[in-house]
Amino acid sequence: MEAAKPGDTVERRVANLDPLMSWAHALSSNLRHLRSVGHDAAALAKLQVNAEELVREIHARHGWDLPPRTNLRIQPLD
Numbered sequence: 001m002e003a004a005k006p007g008d009t010v011e012r013r014v015a016n017l018d019p020l021m022s023w024a025h026a027l028s029s030n031l032r033h034l035r036s037v038g039h040d041a042a043a044l045a046k047l048q049v050n051a052e053e054l055v056r057e058i059h060a061r062h063g064w065d066l067p068p069r070t071n072l073r074i075q076p077l078d
Helices: 010-037 041-062
Strands: none
């Protein structure tokens, strides 16, 4: 994502933030859906595999080290 620069218009700053805002909206919608109907473990497993593949592709493309596989602040769904 592009960083804000001095002199950017409001429209340019919103355009820069659009990917993050879209992701946050999708996450919020998905969490509301999961709270209301429960979760499908198989579907969530497929989403996790897809997300991990995308992370690997993006990090390989940019030559970045992969992020840690665990985060102590995140707990599995019960």
